[in-house]
Amino acid sequence: MAYQYWSYETLRRFCMEAFQKFGFTEAEANIIQDVLLTSDLFGIESHGMQRMVRYHKCIEKGMIKIDAQPEVVFDTPISAVIDAHDAMGQLVSYRAMELAIEKAKKSGVGIVSVRNSNHYGIAGYYAKMACKEGLMGFSCTNSEAIMVPTFGRMAMLGSNPIACAFPAEPYDFLFDASTTVVTRGKLEMYNKMEKPLPEGWALDKDGHPSSDAPDVLANIVAKNGGGIMPLGGSTEQLGSHKGYGYGMLCEIFASILSMGATSNHCMVGGKGNICHGFMAINPAYFGNPEDIKAHFSTFLQELRDAPKADGQEKIYTHGEKEIAAIVDRHANGIPVNDNTMVEVLDLCEYLGMDFGSYFGDYRPPVKKEVFKGNY
Numbered sequence: 001m002a003y004q005y006w007s008y009e010t011l012r013r014f015c016m017e018a019f020q021k022f023g024f025t026e027a028e029a030n031i032i033q034d035v036l037l038t039s040d041l042f043g044i045e046s047h048g049m050q051r052m053v054r055y056h057k058c059i060e061k062g063m064i065k066i067d068a069q070p071e072v073v074f075d076t077p078i079s080a081v082i083d084a085h086d087a088m089g090q091l092v093s094y095r096a097m098e099l100a101i102e103k104a105k106k107s108g109v110g111i112v113s114v115r116n117s118n119h120y121g122i123a124g125y126y127a128k129m130a131c132k133e134g135l136m137g138f139s140c141t142n143s144e145a146i147m148v149p150t151f152g153r154m155a156m157l158g159s160n161p162i163a164c165a166f167p168a169e170p171y172d173f174l175f176d177a178s179t180t181v182v183t184r185g186k187l188e189m190y191n192k193m194e195k196p197l198p199e200g201w202a203l204d205k206d207g208h209p210s211s212d213a214p215d216v217l218a219n220i221v222a223k224n225g226g227g228i229m230p231l232g233g234s235t236e237q238l239g240s241h242k243g244y245g246y247g248m249l250c251e252i253f254a255s256i257l258s259m260g261a262t263s264n265h266c267m268v269g270g271k272g273n274i275c276h277g278f279m280a281i282n283p284a285y286f287g288n289p290e291d292i293k294a295h296f297s298t299f300l301q302e303l304r305d306a307p308k309a310d311g312q313e314k315i316y317t318h319g320e321k322e323i324a325a326i327v328d329r330h331a332n333g334i335p336v337n338d339n340t341m342v343e344v345l346d347l348c349e350y351l352g353m354d355f356g357s358y359f360g361d362y363r364p365p366v367k368k369e370v371f372k373g374n375y
Contacts (some may be wrong), residue, residue, distance in 0.1 A: 019090065050192075055119075071083050076111050080099055123162065132195075148227045159183045174319030181243070230244040
């Protein structure tokens with residue numbers, strides 16, 4: 001499947017106007033598009049433009065309530081719980097991390113847990129928010145159950161990503177990864193490209209390895225069994241129990257502390273029920289922040305300078321590839337899959353937007369029918 005390359009400015013203008021057409025304010029649309037396009041700029045296609053159709057479907061179904069008013073239901077100087085009341089995930093999450101940052105600046109640490117929300121994009125976006133303020137940032141979220149626990153055959157946990165960011169030079173440290181081998185978005189991309197899944201990613205309804213993306217996705221939606229393996233695969237030999245355990249840590253910060261829905265109860269009964277966790281830690285409560293930053297920067301440089309394996313020219317530190325991707329995409333455009341552009345065209349027709357005013361004479365090809373039950 002071919003890709004089209006679009007300027008950041010083109011995609012930003014489209015997203016801004018589309019989300020305002022849905023009924024979000026200009027300020028709200030700006031937050032949502034920034035999370036989405038940051039993902040595309042980072043090279044994380046699964047959580048960028050291709051998520052537009054998911055948000056459309058969730059708004060249509062009433063899972064995402066445009067006029068929702070998130071509420072702080074528990075509050076201390078260092079912690080809070082927010083009930084999102086079915087808000088757009090990006091909006092309540094942005095506010096939650098702002099609150100965590102505010103508490104960390106006053107008290108050294110801020111921990112905020114959110115319940116009754118929706119998909120919030122990439123975890124790393126919110127960790128970076130704290131990092132930009134000179135703080136250590138942490139973010140995680142549960143999601144609809146897609147992870148099959150070690151020795152199981154039914155998905156019980158979400159992709160449950162964990163992100164951490166810490167100030168450093170010449171660029172910040174940013175680790176952002178799912179606790180599953182891959183995210184559901186990757187399966188959706190392989191489904192769109194009509195390609196078999198790589199070995200070691202997914203299981204069928206009986207718990208056997210599967211490369212059939214439409215079948216795995218359909219089983220996840222119907223809750224027939226099967227799903228995506230934890231980090232480490234499906235056996236303890238390669239550490240499956242570790243990925244499963246990391247996913248549980250995410251549940252503690254997101255759904256357990258907030259008294260919200262665990263992953264196996266997300267996306268059921270017409271509600272998203274997704275939960276998030278956020279934390280900001282102030283390095284000033286451990287010593288001189290600049291000295292700590294310099295100390296970490298030295299270690300990161302020592303990692304980059306460490307001996308390379310045969311045939312390898314570079315050791316990356318976390319966040320480095322994202323910086324390179326941003327530079328490349330601002331210079332050469334952001335790639336968007338043709339099948340995603342079909343969804344963008346459909347969205348324009350639904351919202352009464354002129355597709356050509358954003359994308360010129362380009363028209364996506366008619367796509368082969370693929371599994372549509374992703375949402």
